[in-house]
Amino acid sequence: MAKSYDLIIVGAGMVGALSAILLAKSSLRIALVDKHDGEYRLSTPPAYDARVSAISSQSKALLEKASVWQGIAKDRIASYDNMVVWDGLGEGYIDFNAQATAMPELGHLVENAVLNQQLMVQVRRSKNIDLYLGDSLESHELSESGVRVELMSGHVLEAQTIIAADGAMSKLRSENAFDTVEWDYGHHAIVTTIEIAQSHENTAWQSFGEEGILAFLPLPSVDQKHFVSIVWSVPPKEAESLMVLDEKAFCRRLHYAMNKRFDVLGITQVRQAIPLRQRHAKQYVKAGLALIGDAAHTIHPLAGQGANLGFGDVKALVEVLEKAHRRGEYLGTSKVLRRYQRARMLDNIAMAAGMESFKRLFSTQQPFIVQLRNIGMKQFNKGESLKKKLVARAAGLSSFS
Ligand SMILES: Cc1cc2nc3c(=O)[nH]c(=O)nc-3n(C[C@H](O)[C@H](O)[C@H](O)COP(=O)(O)OP(=O)(O)OC[C@H]3O[C@@H](n4cnc5c(N)ncnc54)[C@H](O)[C@@H]3O)c2cc1C
Missing domain, CATH: 3.50.50.60 (FAD/NAD(P)-binding domain)
Known part of the structure; x- marks a missing residue:
């Protein structure tokens, strides 16, 4: 029934x-x-x-x-109170912040x-x-x-x-x-969580450069340790090679892709690659x-x-x-x-x-x-x-x- x-x-x-x-x-x-x-x-x-x-x-x-x-x-x-977006191939950047836009965050x-x-x-x-x-x-x-x-x-x-x-x-x-x-973006997004040495300053950081589109998204700190979630959008072949890098090499690539702004101490989650469409x-x-x-x-x-x-x-x-x-x-x-x-x-x-x-x-x-x-x-x-x-x-x- x-x-x-x-x-x-x-x-x-x-x-x-x-x-x-x-x-x-x-x-x-x-x-x-x-x-x-x-x-x-x-x-x-x-x-x-x-x-x-x-x-x-x-x-x-x-x-x-x-x-x-x-x-x-x-x-x-x-x-997050700030967002900084910059062009890895030049000096252009845009920063947004909550105060200037009269929003709490x-x-x-x-x-x-x-x-x-x-x-x-x-x-x-x-x-x-x-x-x-x-x-x-x-x-x-x-x-x-x-x-x-x-x-x-x-x-x-x-x-x-x-x-x-x-x-x-x-x-x-x-x-x-x-x-x-519909169409393929021709990119895969690699996502994982990483620990960084410096504070993320409650800011979402995003770089557009030769290394693809990379975002560091702030997560709550634990015991004064700083964590960010990353979304790294790159062509599929590049994603394949990034996925098989060992932890140390992957962290080094992240450090350079983020304009050496953060020292990347380690990965705390398994990396996932998601095709984008x-x-x-x-x-x-x-x-x-x-x-x-x-x-x-x-x-x-x-x-x-x-x-x-x-x-x-x-x-x-x-x-x-x-x-x-x-x-x-x-x-x-x-x-x-x-x-x-x-x-x-x-x-x-x-x-x-x-x-x-x-x-x-x-x-x-x-x-x-x-x-x-x-x-x-x-x-x-x-x-x-x-x-x-x-x-x-x-x-x-x-x-x-
Ligand atoms: C790398 C990445 C980062 C993202 N970051 C953000 C972000 O920061 N902010 C944001 O707003 N969005 C973000 N998104 C997008 C966001 O993740 C999706 O838009 C959102 O999860 C979609 O939710 P949904 O419920 O529509 O679909 P889904 O989360 O896919 O849920 C679909 C559900 O349907 C069920 N289902 C599927 N088929 C069947 C079936 N035949 N019968 C019964 N159940 C079925 C599944 O089990 C699942 O539970 C991101 C996406 C990606 C890929």
Whole structure:
């Protein structure tokens, strides 16, 4: 016999879990399905996770609304007040700081494992969410008047609509023939945690140079030891050779790639190399189905905006569905779901286009372009009002649309 819900959310990653918690607060009945077992998410991981996310003010506010942020141990959150971006091939640099932009901080860095764990705590506290972990969709039928899903475990679920939060390789997106615009960035991101000798000064450091795009993202210090999470975006062949370097050689390369600013003492996490791909679905919705988060779009991590865009999707979708629910509208109609698409698509495309131009501008080593780029950076750095606008945009406090 089928079990009946208002919504079925597929994917209990950051984006799917947060949408479930917020929608459940509007007394909607939710089935949350994830192919992973998820038990590991119930306790705070003892060691730093190699994957971290820069969380914007808008995302933080949403996580607070879901009572998730309050549960994160203070010693697992690092706020950053400054961001310094420079051109490794010249003298151009841009510095952003919270004081000049009248914000308490530019953002926070949180390990993905810690965030996922707190999301799962709140999911489990909600009486309106049934969790189907270690399970996925065997088959599904979509229509304007309702969806029906059969899970691998044999459970049959019915609801008004499915929300696909099943990540970059979304099966729901491909099985329902959503067209995408996508291309390889021709880069892999190497991520890990390292210990440095000097303080990171609560600053996110980012270098664009011959050695690729390298970010040092501040983590909380422990026993006066300083740690940063790195994201090092380089062509795949270069990534391959960096991945097999021994620890000492890898640390030396980091030291030079960061303009000798920090002495790198060691690696504290296994290195991971993640292929980077830009992808954007041409539509986010069909009758009975809405794509959110990485299922709808992925961008280069250079500005740390992927999850923040996903949380922006959550905010918009929750507003649309709550309002429709209050009015007694059926939640799975194209008419209702298109309101979410209208609210998000332009903003997401503008951010993706911005990241692409930035990446291309810094991919070239042609002397003429490098010279122009450096002049541009110096000029930009003097323009406080433009910097303020960019910071407000990155914080999610203003939009392009
Ligand atoms: C190197 C790197 C650094 C980044 N840094 C930042 C940053 O600083 N700030 C930021 O905002 N973003 C950052 N991002 C982007 C961010 O990590 C992603 O945008 C975010 O994790 C996407 O979350 P999601 O919930 O949409 O997808 P995912 O995290 O991929 O979650 C998808 C979930 O769906 C489940 N699933 C998949 N398929 C199925 C299925 N068939 N059935 C059931 N369940 C399924 C998976 O198990 C998973 O739990 C970074 C990305 C990279 C690669």
